Every structure is written in structure tokens, then in C-alpha cells.
Amino acid sequence: LLISGGLITSGFLEVYFRYRESREQLDLFNQEVAAGAAFKIERFVQEIETLMKAATKNRDIVVKGLSQEYRFELKRLFLLAPAITDAVAVDAAGVVRVRASRLRTVLSKVDGDLATSPAFLQGKQGRSYFGPVYSVRGSEPYMTVAVPIEPFVGNVIGVLVAQVNLKYIGDVVSNIKVGKAGYAYAVTRSGNLIAHPDMSLVLQARNVALVQHVREAFQSSSNALHPRAAVIHNFQGQKVLTSYALIPALNWAVFVELPAKEAYEQIYGSIFRTSALLLIGLGMALLASLFVARRVVRPLGILRQGVERIGSGDLDHRLEIKTGDELQTLAEEFNRMASQLQESYVNLEQKVKARTQELAVANQQLDEASRHKSQFLANMSHELRTPLNGILGLTEMILDKIYGEVPEKIRSALEDVQASGRHLLGLINDVLDLSKIEAGRVTLSLHEYSMRDVVQAVSTAMEPLAALKNLTLKITMPPDLPPATGDQRRISQVLMNLVGNAIKFVEAGEVRVEVATADGSFSVSVSDTGPGIAPTDQETIFAEFQQVDGSNSRSKGGTGLGLAIAKRIIEMHGGRIWVESKLGMGSTFTFTLPVRVERQVEAT
Amino acid sequence: MSRRILVIEDHETNRRILRDLLMSTGYELVEAVTGEAGVALADTHRPDLILMDIQLPGLDGYEATRRIKENPALRHIPIIAVTSYALSGDEEKALEAGCEAYVSKPFSPRVVLAKIREYLP
Numbered sequence: 001l002l003i004s005g006g007l008i009t010s011g012f013l014e015v016y017f018r019y020r021e022s023r024e025q026l027d028l029f030n031q032e033v034a035a036g037a038a039f040k041i042e043r044f045v046q047e048i049e050t051l052m053k054a055a056t057k058n059r060d061i062v063v064k065g066l067s068q069e070y071r072f073e074l075k076r077l078f079l080l081a082p083a084i085t086d087a088v089a090v091d092a093a094g095v096v097r098v099r100a101s102r103l104r105t106v107l108s109k110v111d112g113d114l115a116t117s118p119a120f121l122q123g124k125q126g127r128s129y130f131g132p133v134y135s136v137r138g139s140e141p142y143m144t145v146a147v148p149i150e151p152f153v154g155n156v157i158g159v160l161v162a163q164v165n166l167k168y169i170g171d172v173v174s175n176i177k178v179g180k181a182g183y184a185y186a187v188t189r190s191g192n193l194i195a196h197p198d199m200s201l202v203l204q205a206r207n208v209a210l211v212q213h214v215r216e217a218f219q220s221s222s223n224a225l226h227p228r229a230a231v232i233h234n235f236q237g238q239k240v241l242t243s244y245a246l247i248p249a250l251n252w253a254v255f256v257e258l259p260a261k262e263a264y265e266q267i268y269g270s271i272f273r274t275s276a277l278l279l280i281g282l283g284m285a286l287l288a289s290l291f292v293a294r295r296v297v298r299p300l301g302i303l304r305q306g307v308e309r310i311g312s313g314d315l316d317h318r319l320e321i322k323t324g325d326e327l328q329t330l331a332e333e334f335n336r337m338a339s340q341l342q343e344s345y346v347n348l349e350q351k352v353k354a355r356t357q358e359l360a361v362a363n364q365q366l367d368e369a370s371r372h373k374s375q376f377l378a379n380m381s382h383e384l385r386t387p388l389n390g391i392l393g394l395t396e397m398i399l400d401k402i403y404g405e406v407p408e409k410i411r412s413a414l415e416d417v418q419a420s421g422r423h424l425l426g427l428i429n430d431v432l433d434l435s436k437i438e439a440g441r442v443t444l445s446l447h448e449y450s451m452r453d454v455v456q457a458v459s460t461a462m463e464p465l466a467a468l469k470n471l472t473l474k475i476t477m478p479p480d481l482p483p484a485t486g487d488q489r490r491i492s493q494v495l496m497n498l499v500g501n502a503i504k505f506v507e508a509g510e511v512r513v514e515v516a517t518a519d520g521s522f523s524v525s526v527s528d529t530g531p532g533i534a535p536t537d538q539e540t541i542f543a544e545f546q547q548v549d550g551s552n553s554r555s556k557g558g559t560g561l562g563l564a565i566a567k568r569i570i571e572m573h574g575g576r577i578w579v580e581s582k583l584g585m586g587s588t589f590t591f592t593l594p595v596r597v598e599r600q601v602e603a604t
Numbered sequence: 605m606s607r608r609i610l611v612i613e614d615h616e617t618n619r620r621i622l623r624d625l626l627m628s629t630g631y632e633l634v635e636a637v638t639g640e641a642g643v644a645l646a647d648t649h650r651p652d653l654i655l656m657d658i659q660l661p662g663l664d665g666y667e668a669t670r671r672i673k674e675n676p677a678l679r680h681i682p683i684i685a686v687t688s689y690a691l692s693g694d695e696e697k698a699l700e701a702g703c704e705a706y707v708s709k710p711f712s713p714r715v716v717l718a719k720i721r722e723y724l725p
Contacts, residue, residue, distance in 0.1 A: 382659060382688050389710035390617035397621060397713050402628045425710060445696070 011278040018274040022267040030243035034256040038245035040172045051081045056149040074100035086163040119146035123159030141166040170195040182258035189251040217244045299327045315342040381432040392421045430561035437568045444600045449488035458495045472510040486597045490569045497562040502528035525590035533581040542567045574601045607724045608632040610651035612642030625713045639663030643671045654683045666701040673702035682723040
């Protein structure tokens with residue numbers, strides 16, 4: 001676009017200058033024509049003057065004065081200068097001495113009072129006189145020319161006055177052809193037409209003194225800088241291109257006029273050619289710029305797109321630019337960069353792969369270790385449980401008097417053995433349970449169950465324990481609990497644990513179990529009137545081996561794992577467990593449980 | 605006429621507990637130490653009930669139960685599994701193998717007796 005703008009601007013300038021140049025050339029040409037005509041006219045008049053002057057240098061004049069014999073001299077003048085029609089020799093006093101005429105009829109003009117005429121007066125001063133142009137009887141233009149008769153310098157004895165027919169000037173002017181319709185004409189300073197191709201204008205003695213450009217032409221005679229050409233409306237109202245040349249000796253001017261239409265035809269023709277050439281140039285420039293665009297812009301586009309692709313991660317992409325210049329070098333640099341990036345990525349990927357493999361191996365080893373741990377715990381549990389079975393079984397049978405009466409002292413000791421054995425069993429079970437859960441090796445056994453049955457079973461199991469401490473176990477349940485899905489045994493385990501804990505820690509009062517349903521979840525809470533739990537302990541109570549008070553817990557026979565296991569089990573069901581308590585105001589453990597547990601929630 | 609109970613148990617102390625418990629309550633007792641022996645004794649002695657320990661060396665309790673239940677002549681005999689741990693999933697497997705009931709180890713002799721009495725009133 002910039003290129004086109006420049007071209008168009010320069011084109012317009014070119015056309016403008018071409019116009020100016022054409023105008024100038026045309027004007028110059030017209031001016032030369034005018035000058036040529038002016039020169040011819042001047043020479044014509046000067047020749048007449050010269051001939052007339054020569055005629056005054058006759059020896060007879062010196063000898064005889066202006067005698068009748070001078071007539072012959074005048075006749076000879078007629079021969080030499082065909083434009084002179086009449087000649088009169090006047091003596092210094094203004095008296096006509098010799099008169100000659102080419103025609104029989106003497107021009108009336110000649111008969112005027114010569115003694116006072118400007119022709120005579122100027123001639124008598126020793127200077128040539130060129131009179132105004134006049135026409136005779138509506139025919140041709142004439143002019144009076146007078147030269148002094150001066151046999152010796154400074155001795156003017158008379159004046160030779162001649163009437164000159166200016167038809168010749170008309171011929172000179174008429175023969176001037178400018179272009180097709182151009183023409184020339186001559187004008188005196190006073191505005192009289194001397195010659196014009198249209199003779200009638202001359203014969204009508206048309207005065208053009210008031211026409212603007214004619215006046216300007218004469219006024220400018222002293223000013224060479226004044227433009228000698230202009231576009232004007234001539235006195236016939238025609239728009240013309242005009243030029244002129246002055247004839248200073250006569251105070252005349254020759255005008256050359258070319259109809260503007262024709263002049264501009266030439267100029268416009270030239271401009272048209274120039275414009276055509278310019279248009280062709282412009283077209284070629286556009287083609288060239290398109291070519292340049294293909295050479296430069298297209299590779300740039302490829303470069304941009306390619307860099308974008310590489311930038312967005314397509315490191316296999318390569319820039320295909322074969323321009324052989326800086327663009328190609330640039331593209332090659334980008335390609336090199338891309339391949340280096342690619343290499344770096346490959347290296348990085350390999351490193352990541354290797355590291356991942358190492359991690360996988362480490363993970364496998366960890367899994368193995370975990371599996372070994374679980375296996376070990378399972379084996380240990382079994383191995384420990386078998387002797388415990390013996391201890392507990394035999395103790396129970398002794399106490400049940402299968403082996404006979406038991407003395408009171410022994411019974412009391414055996415009851416302690418039994419309690420210790422049961423505690424040990426609880427510890428073994430809990431450790432195994434938690435380790436299995438933590439290893440993610442526990443799968444919930446999801447089946448239909450009845451929450452009512454669960455609560456009642458737990459209630460039945462725990463009633464004797466509560467009764468032993470004179471506690472009330474109060475169950476609150478709506479009659480229409482919905483059938484549920486979940487791991488019944490695990491849920492029972494949790495509730496058993498919560499109720500067991502409550503009974504364990506309450507010295508007097510009651511333990512309440514309340515069940516409710518809302519939004520597809522059970523809400524089960526176990527409240528007691530026990531000592532309560534301090535806020536700091538509430539936060540850690542669900543962590544492994546945490547009890548409110550170690551010494552206290554030992555006396556109550558807990559393992560410290562029950563709540564941790566309960567929390568895991570509830571969370572595996574997609575539920576939540578928490579405690580609300582104030583020291584001295586009892587505690588409430590609550591867990592929520594979706595009524596329908598379709599999928600086990602993986603431990604985090 | 606006294607009922608006959610087959611006890612399949614590898615551990616001596618446990619066998620003694622069951623022996624003392626069951627003999628004192630008037631049952632006739634047949635004892636086997638391995639699974640293979642247990643399956644054989646079930647066929648030869650036709651007990652009224654079998655107490656089957658699950659963790660046995662060699663042929664384990666599940667397999668022994670399956671073999672006994674495969675025998676049409678023995679299929680009707682109720683088998684009570686003695687599993688090693690209540691939460692390990694042994695119970696379900698025992699029931700799948702064909703056991704009628706289970707007690708978990710360490711068992712309470714009282715509970716075992718109650719369970720037996722459900723099948724042999």
C-alpha cells in the first residue's frame with residue numbers, strides 16, 4: 001500500500017510536471033511563432049524605411065532640390081517597394097513639391113494638411129515616422145511612413161511621406177498556422193488591428209485596445225519577466241491559449257492564439273500518454289510488490305506459524321523456509337532450538353522414567369514389607385490366640401465347676417486370670433484389626449441389615465455389663481427405621497465399642513443410645529453422664545493409643561485402639577464420627593452412616 | 605442313648621478342653637488330630653455332630669468339611685466350625701464350605717456347649 005501510495009503520488013507529480021512542461025513547450029513554440037512574425041513585420045517596415053531613406057539620398061536633390069525630376073526617384077521607389085502606393089516630397093516649409101502615386105487615384109489622406117501632420121513634424125526633426133494604421137474606403141489597411149529628406153546630416157530640406165499598404169503584413173500573419181486552428185494577428189498599441197486572418201475584422205477597423213491581454217502585452221513591454229503566454233478569452237469570446245511578441249520600433253504586437261481546446265488536446269494527449277505509462281508502471285510495481293510479498297511475507301507467515309507450533313509444544317515441527325536469506329537463517333536457528341528442546345525433553349523424560357521406576361520398585365518393596373507385616377500380625381494373632389484359648393477355656397471350665405467345687409480364694413484368683421486373658425485377647429484383636437485396616441486389607445461385607453437389630457443386639461450384649469455397675473442403658477429408636485445396606489458386624493463392633501466405653505467410664509447415672517434418620521443417613525449417638533473429655537483430648541481421642549488418662553484407662557481395661565478402629569470403619573462406610581463433651585458434664589459420641597452403602601470408601 | 609460328637613482339632617489343650625467339657629455333659633466323643641483322619645472317622649463312626657477346627661495342618665477345615673458334605677451318607681451331620689478369629693472372614697468361608705454354624709476361637713466352653721445343644725437337644 002505504501003509503495004502504491006508513493007507511486008500514485010509520484011505519478012500525479014509526474015503528470016503535473018508533464019502538464020507544466022507541455023504548456024511551457026506549447027507557449028514557447030507559440031511565442032517563437034509570434035516572434036518570427038514580429039520579426040518579419042519589423043523587417044518589412046524597416047525595409048520600406050530603408051528604401052525610402054535611400055530615395056532621399058539622390059544626387060539630384062543635392063543639385064536641384066525637390067524638383068519635378070524627383071518624381072522619377074519616387075517611381076523607382078514604387079518599383080523597389082511594392083507596398084508603397086503614394087509618396088509625397090514636402091519641403092521644409094511644409095509645401096508639397098513632388099507627388100507620385102502608383103494608382104491614378106491619390107489617396108485622400110495625402111491631401112490633408114501636411115504641414116501640421118505629425119508625419120511632417122517628426123520627419124522635419126530628422127526622425128523617421130510610422131503613423132497609425134488607417135483604412136482607405138473600407139478596403140485595406142494603410143500606414144503613413146515619413147522619413148526626413150536630408151542630403152547632409154543635420155540639413156533637413158524636406159520630408160518624404162509615403163502611404164504604405166499593409167496588406168503584406170496581413171499575408172505574413174495569415175500564413176502563420178499554429179496547430180490546426182491556431183492563428184496570429186497584429187495589433188498597434190492604440191488597439192487597431194493591422195492584420196488578422198479574418199480580413200473583415202481588419203476592414204471594420206476593430207479596436208481591441210480594451211481587451212485585457214492586449215493591454216497587458218503592451219504594458220509588459222519593459223518587463224521581460226512578465227509571462228508571455230496565458231489562457232484567456234479573446235475578443236471574439238473564444239477561450240484561447242495566447243502568446244505574443246512585441247515590435248518595439250513600431251509599438252506593435254503580434255499575437256498568436258491557439259484555441260484552448262486544441263492546446264489542451266495536445267497537453268492532454270501528452271498527459272494521457274504519461275498517465276498510461278504511469279498506470280503500467282504502477283501495475284508493474286504492484287506485481288513486483290506482490291512478488292516481494294511472496295518472497296518475504298509468506299516466509300514470515302510460515303515462520304510465525306511454525307514458531308507458534310513449536311511454542312505450543314509441537315517440538316517435531318520444523319520450519320521449511322528456503323529463501324536463502326536471513327529468514328532462512330532464522331528458521332534454521334528455530335529448528336536447532338526446537339531439536340535441542342526436544343533432546344532436553346527426551347533426557348528429562350528418561351530421567352523421570354528412571355526415577356518413576358525406582359519409585360515403583362521402592363513402592364513394591366514397601367508393599368511387600370506391608371504384606372509381610374500383615375502376614376506376621378495375622379500369624380502372631382493366631383499363634384497367640386491358641387494358647388489363650390487354652391487359658392481362657394480351662395479357666396472358664398474350672399469356674400463352671402466342671403472339675404468340681406472351687407474354693408473361694410481360687411475362684412477369685414481365676415477370675416483375675418480370666419480378666420487378664422480377655423484383656424490380652426482384646427489387645428491382640430485390636431492390633432490385628434487396625435493393622436489390617438491400615439494396610440487396606442479390610443473389605444466391608446456389604447449386605448442388607450436392620451439397624452434396629454444391630455442396636456438391640458448391642459443392647460442385649462451390654463445390658464449385663466451396665467447392670468453390674470447399676471447403670472441404666474436407655475435406647476431411643478423410631479419404630480420405622482428403613483432397611484439398610486452395610487457391614488452389619490463392623491457397625492455392631494463400632495456401636496459395641498462406644499457403648500462399652502460409656503459403661504466403662506461412667507460411675508453412676510445412665511448411658512443413652514439414640515438413633516435417628518435424616519437425608520438418607522442414620523445418626524447414632526451414645527451419651528453418658530461420665531466425667532467428660534477436655535477439648536484438647538477431644539481432638540486426639542480418635543488417634544491410635546490415645547486415651548484421656550493412661551492410668552485411668554489401665555484401670556478401665558481399654559486398649560486405646562477402639563475409637564481409632566471405629567473411626568476407620570465409619571469412614572469406610574462414608575460416614576462421620578465425632579464427640580461433644582464438657583468436663584464434668586458427660587460426653588456424646590455421634591456417628592452418621594448412609595442408610596444405603598453401595599461402595600466402600602477407600603481409606604485415605 | 606448318648607450322642608456322639610467328632611472333634612477334629614490338632615491342638616492338644618483344646619482337645620482336652622472339649623473332651624472334659626463334653627464328657628462331663630454326657631456326650632460320646634471321637635477325636636481326630638488331622639483333617640484326613642477326621643474325614644475318615646466321620647465315615648466310620650457316623651457321629652451326630654462334628655466340631656471342626658479350621659486351622660489344621662495338611663487338609664484344612666474347609667476342605668475336610670467339603671469332603672464330608674460330598675458324601676451323601678454324611679451330608680446330614682451338622683458341622684460347627686471353630687474359627688480362629690471373629691473378624692477375619694473365616695466364618696463366611698466356613699459357611700460357604702458347608703458348615704452349619706461356627707464359634708470363634710478363643711471359644712468359651714459355655715458358648716460351645718450352647719451351640720451344640722442347638723443341634724443336639
